[in-house]
Amino acid sequence: MIRSAMFYLNxxxxxxxxxxxxxxxxCREKGIEPIFFxxxxxxxxxxxxxxxxxxxxxxxxxxxVDVMFVFGGDGTMLxxxxxxxxxxxxxxxxxxxxxxxxxxxxxxELSEALDRLLSGDYEVERRMMLQVEAQCGGQIIRAxxxxxxxxxxxxxxxxxxxxxxAGKVLVDHYIADGLVLASxxxxxxxSLSAGGPIVCPGVSCFxxxxxxxxxxxxxxxxxxxxxxxxxxxxMKEMREGIQLSIDGQAVCGMxxxxxxxxxxxPHDALLIRFPKERNFFALLKDKLSQWSL
Numbered sequence: 665m666i667r668s669a670m671f672y673l674n675x676x677x678x679x680x681x682x683x684x685x686x687x688x689x690x691c692r693e694k695g696i697e698p699i700f701f702x703x704x705x706x707x708x709x710x711x712x713x714x715x716x717x718x719x720x721x722x723x724x725x726x727x728x729v730d731v732m733f734v735f736g737g738d739g740t741m742l743x744x745x746x747x748x749x750x751x752x753x754x755x756x757x758x759x760x761x762x763x764x765x766x767x768x769x770x771x772x773e774l775s776e777a778l779d780r781l782l783s784g785d786y787e788v789e790r791r792m793m794l795q796v797e798a799q800c801g802g803q804i805i806r807a808x809x810x811x812x813x814x815x816x817x818x819x820x821x822x823x824x825x826x827x828x829x830a831g832k833v834l835v836d837h838y839i840a841d842g843l844v845l846a847s848x849x850x851x852x853x854x855s856l857s858a859g860g861p862i863v864c865p866g867v868s869c870f871x872x873x874x875x876x877x878x879x880x881x882x883x884x885x886x887x888x889x890x891x892x893x894x895x896x897x898x899m900k901e902m903r904e905g906i907q908l909s910i911d912g913q914a915v916c917g918m919x920x921x922x923x924x925x926x927x928x929x930p931h932d933a934l935l936i937r938f939p940k941e942r943n944f945f946a947l948l949k950d951k952l953s954q955w956s957l
Contacts, residue, residue: 666781668697670721670729670753672744673704674736677760681711683735683771687758688715694778699729724751731781731936737761742911745793745810745933754788754934756781765852765947766810768937780938789937791849792868792889793929800908800916809910810933811850813926815895815918816842816875818907828872829894830887835872837898838882842875845893845926849933852948854912860884865944868928889928896923 669691673680688698700708702720709716724732732755734744741757756777757767769777780786794809817824826843828835846855851863851871860873861884868889874882887893897906902920909915 666696666730668699668728668730670699670701670724670732671704672701672732672734672736672740672748672755674740674760675704675707677736679760679771680735681707683758683760683774685712685715686771687733687735687774688712688718690775690778694782696778696782724748724753726752729753731756733758734767735760738766739912741766742810746808746911749793749808749929749931749933752931752934754936756936766849766935768935777938781936785938787937787939789865789935790932791865791935792847793931793933794845794847794870795927795929796910796924797926798908798915798924799922800918801922803916805908805915807910807915808929809850809926810847811853811911812844812846812855813895813924814842814844814854814875814909815897815924816907816909817903817905818914818917819905820903822903823876823878824903824906825898825900827894827896827898829896830891835885835887836882838874839878840874840876840882843895844871844873844875845895845924846871846873850911855884858884861886862948870926891927893926894923895926897921 691698699719702722705720732753734741734755734757759767759770796807796809796813798805815826823839826838844855848863848865848867855871855873858873858875860871870887870893873884897918897920899920906918908918
């Protein structure tokens with residue numbers, strides 16, 4: 665039963681506080697307690713003073729929070745998943761952006777969405793996540809990724825060389841502008857732009873896609889989800905500017921022989937879905953048609 669909802673807000677969206685207030689009022693009418701992040705307390709008090717007496721938490725707690733409402737666009741959902749995957753709380757994406765490929769409902773559908781939550785008319789979709797450990801410039805970086813991990817030439821004007829291993833077996837030596845390792849969710853993001861295959865979200869796997877490879881023999885490869893995939897910079901002549909990115913966000917510069925190890929995360933993303941026509945294939949058609957404009 666849904667008794668409480670934690671609000672994850674993209675405060676850069678123009679209508680965020682107006683939408684959050686409307687959702688709070690609907691929640692209270694329907695018996696759902698709204699909870700906010702402690703880091704948002706000052707902004708809530710300034711923009712929505714009537715909510716100053718709400719409950720605030722430092723982190724989402726599964727014992728106190730039944731669902732997380734994510735207000736924003738796909739990038740907002742990516743950040744929420746990367747930060748709070750371990751909480752094990754299902755997330756409902758409320759679209760304040762454009763297509764909202766990962767999001768499930770629109771701001772003007774909030775009342776209906778809450779009714780469906782309360783009546784149990786929803787499913788929780790599980791999506792494979794990536795667990796990332798990188799050695800970059802002498803530091804260790806650990807993170808989760810929803811879409812992809814990428815090593816790219818960054819600010820360099822020339823191609824880079826990266827070795828990819830599945831376990832201890834060399835998959836290939838890539839000379840390219842970059843190398844993308846994507847999840848099924850990420851198969852419709854950067855990997856798709858680089859020529860990788862589209863994978864249904866329910867198919868667990870890794871997609872290894874070179875970006876503008878030097879030779880046409882370097883083709884995208886689909887790897888099983890139980891592999892530990894290692895991407896290692898292997899340059900004969902090292903150049904400055906090689907970049908590690910996770911879910912489209914630059915993380916750090918890379919030196920020669922730095923590497924990234926990626927495996928399946930111990931937890932899947934939990935996304936609330938309502939039975940309706942707006943399924944994966946309908947969204948995919950919408951996305952591809954937008955690209956063709």
